Amino acid sequence: MTDDPFSDDPFSDDDREVPTVSCERCGREWELDREVDDLDPGSHAIEQFALDHERHTGHYPDGVTPWIARCERCPDGERFLAERPARRWARTHARHTRHPVRIEAPRGDDEVVAPGDGEDGS
Structure with a gap:
């Protein structure tokens, strides 16, 4: 539980699982903590990241085939x-x-x- 008595979130930010995306071609891995925070509930941070990645690099991250x-x-x-x-x-x-x-x-x-x-x- 969080120490903030006014929080609706029963989990602290430290307990939240952050999605990770990797790209072998780029030799990088990204934690999508900021992307998850910036999107409305029900949005798909990983899918949006994959589309943006393809738009900028011309290829999709690992494990994504359209x-x-x-x-x-x-x-x-x-x-x-x-x-x-x-x-x-x-x-x-x-x-x-x-x-x-x-x-x-x-x-x-x-x-x-x-x-x-x-x-x-x-």
Whole structure:
């Protein structure tokens, strides 16, 4: 317990587990204590750090492999750290452009979302 009688946090800062991210290519490791403090509850500090790291260095930290949704007819495409937003982007792009979109999973087989897939709300 903390000595501060007005604190809502039953754990002291010393007891809190701080996420750590490493990158073998950069030869570095980061503790995300400041990132966790700066984000709202429910935010994903590790995911945000991974996206920022890739934006600045051109590669992801260790253990992070994105889902890639890539249009097969035009240069559009996006990278995501979770399956759900990758599939949503693919369905939306296919619906609006009538282009097929390839989803490249971090592990497993690729899948193509064809125009018209999921338009019945599925």
